[in-house]
Structures are given as structure tokens and as C-alpha cells.
Amino acid sequence: MQRPAQQPELTQATISDEIADRHRAEGDAAASAARPLAAHPRRDFAPYRSTTLRHPTHELVRADPEEIELVSPAFGHTDVAAEEADLTIQHTGEPLGERIIVTGRILDGDGRPVRNQLIEIWQANASGRYVHKRDQHPAPLDPNFTGVGRIITGDDGSYRLTTIKPGAYPWKNHRNAWRPAHIHFSFFGSAFTQRLITQMYFPGDPLFALDPIYQSIVDPAARERLVATYDHDVSEPEWALGYRWDVVLTGPTSTWMEPEDADHA
């Protein structure tokens, strides 16, 4: 395989400085307004360069959820086969890499389980390569691994997936940029406003501090919530290592009332 041509000289040091500056500014703003740091990433997080032309510049408009926003599409076992929760059995042979189990529960903000809802996942293979025509990373595809799975949560909000630990991979945000290993997850809550797409990471990854996508979450405690924990009780002897990752989908706050003298500015 050929090494790709050199990337432009936007260095990791520059990106890391930008990340530190933004974290400091967000911390100062939150402290002076006596409010907590946001849990969700900042949409205008400039160190992740693709946000530049893809974030709204107007403030979002506060909307009271109507009935349609307080319910969710009804997925079910007609939509998803049980085998789709195991990404290692989709081909005739065994995929290469470290077999893992990822399990946990989906809860709402009050700790109630999100029952019978759809989870979709996709990921790179053990070499850090996606089955996608736009992935140009010169790492091998695995003919026995597609990297796509689905599952419906149980009555206790639980899910359990079997897959291969994905590899880290390079991307072109800046020179020598590498994404920490991650699995993409898509969730539906019991209300459509709980919809969430995110990424689950693995504990102790040395790339966390360098990654502008992970660091777009400015609250360190919120960032940690994307990192699974190794759980030896989930590991299976002679078979697979186990990770636990619980997810919280906060519901809409429907008690909000428009202030009497609402400022439309």
C-alpha cells in the first residue's frame, strides 16, 4: 500500500491550542453566568474544521413540543432480526480483530428505561477502515466484517452487542489527525426530541486529548459519558472482552412558558 501524499501544515499543536482556548473561554462564560457547562458539543467548535460552514449562526428558537414531538416512531421486532446484534456473524468467515461485547442500558433523564426502541451502530474494522467508498485510508478491508448492527432495547432498556474492537484511523482535519477508536450509535427515545446520534469510545485512549470532535464537548464530565468502561463481569472466558456503556436521553422540558415580554431579538 502507498502512503498518501503529505497533508497541509496545519499542525496538531495549532489545533490543540485552539481547543484549549475554547475550553477556557467556555469555562469563563459559564462561571460568570453561574451556569453549568453544556453537555452537548458546541456546534461552532472551530478546531473541527468541517463545522465552519455547517453551524447555524442564529440562536435556536425555543419551541414547545407538540404531541408529535413527544412520541417516537414505533420500531419493533419486525424491523430488526436478533442476529443483527452480532456483527461477527454476518459473513461466512470470522472477522479479524479483538472480539468484544458492548452492553448497557438506555435511560431517560429520570432513570426510567427507554423500552423497545431502536439502536443502530456502525464502525470501522479492526484496522480502522470503513466499508465505504469515501474512506480512502490505506488499511485493509475485512471481507468478513461490514461493521453495521441493529438491536431493539429490552423492557429494562438494555442492549447487548457483539462486535470487533474498531481501530483508530487518520482523517484530514489537520496534519497527522487521528480519530480515537469509536463506534457510532444512533438512538430513538420515547419522544422524538430525545433522538441522538453519538459515538462511544474506549477507556484510556491516548488520542482523546488531541481529537477536536471528542473535545467539542467542553464539559469534561460530559465527555467521560461517551467512554465505555471495561467490565470483567461482561467479559466471557475464552471468548470476548466486555464493555459497559449506559446512555441517558434527556426528554424535552415541556413546562417551559414563554416569558410575558419575550424578547424576539
Add this chain to the structure above:
Amino acid sequence: MPDTNGREAFDATDLPGAHAHAPAHEGPLGQTPSQTVGPFFGYALPYAGGPDVRAAWQPDAVRVHGTVFDGAGDPIPDAIVEIWGADATGRPSTERGSFARDQHGFAGFGRAAVDRDGHYSFTTVKPGAARPGSAPYLLVTVFARGVLHHLSTRAYFGDEPEANEADPLLARVDADRRDTLIAEADAPRSYRFDIRLQGENETVFLDYGTEV
């Protein structure tokens, strides 16, 4: 008193699944943060019939389509759009099998990846209003590389001027931005709803109290 196996530390609540029976957490739990959908969802999220919420041959089917633009006015070729809407009487569907497309039902949920020109297209039904005094709309959600947290908006219908005039959400939006929430009829049984993530005529995006 620790023994060599550390067994004194054993606690039944550490068993997998045991915490399923634990009492509800005290106080609100911390929201799991969003991350971008990235560029590589193409073999995972789109599915056969995803854009066909209502079979096109059904007499009540309408097309809702448009282009997703970035702040430079260029089409975004790697966005994915979801819609979720009530049926023609204004009620959300409770049909199981939101992925299933049997040509006759209506599950209310649709998903369409945009094409290379940033264009998406759904067939669905025009929803009824949820209650008297509000206007009918589809909930529209946009995901893309470079969008760290998906964006939500509503597509109201241009041929409902009276209902739109009375709608409480539209009333709250600045008059000069209100048009960005209106899907305009551009052909028989077809509505156009372009989505501009930034810049001139930037779409009004909504916060349902989930911007935590």
C-alpha cells in the same frame, strides 16, 4: 476485611443487570452528549423505502423535497434527513414496524440521505393539525459531517396561510425568517423545503428544551 480474593467487595448490585432493579436515580441523570454522524453512515442508516413514508401511488401521497445548503450556499452532499409527522387526521402513527414498507400503511417516519447535489425527497401524507389553532407541519431533523449535534426544524405548508398565521411557533419567529419554515407547493402534490444550515436565509432551527 479484605481477603486474598477480594470477595468482601462483592456486591450483588455489581452483577450485570442487577441495577435494572435499582430505584430510580436521585435527581436528573446527565445527558449523553451528541457527536457528529460523520461521513461514513452510508451503509448503515439509509434503508430500502426509507424516503417512502407513503407509497407514491396512494391518492393522498405528497412529495416533500429540497436541498441542504452550507454557509457558502453550496449543496451538502453528505447529509441525512429524517422526517416524523402525524397522519392526515393529525395523530401520530403507532404502527409497529417503522422500517417496514408495505405500500399500504403509514408509520410516519422517513429517512433519506441526500444525493450528490444535496437533494433529498420523501413521499408522505400531508399531516393534519395536532389541534385547533395550530398549523400542520412535519418535524425535520438534519445530520451531517461537521454537524456535531443534529438540527431540528419544522416544515409547515405554504397552502395553509390562515393556519400558519395563527400558529404559536410561527408567531414567535421573526417575520423575516418565518419563510424558512414553510414548504411551498412547487407542483401538484409536491412541496419544496430547502434547508440552509448557515448564512443568508438560514433555516430557523428549534430547541425543544433539549439543548442541555
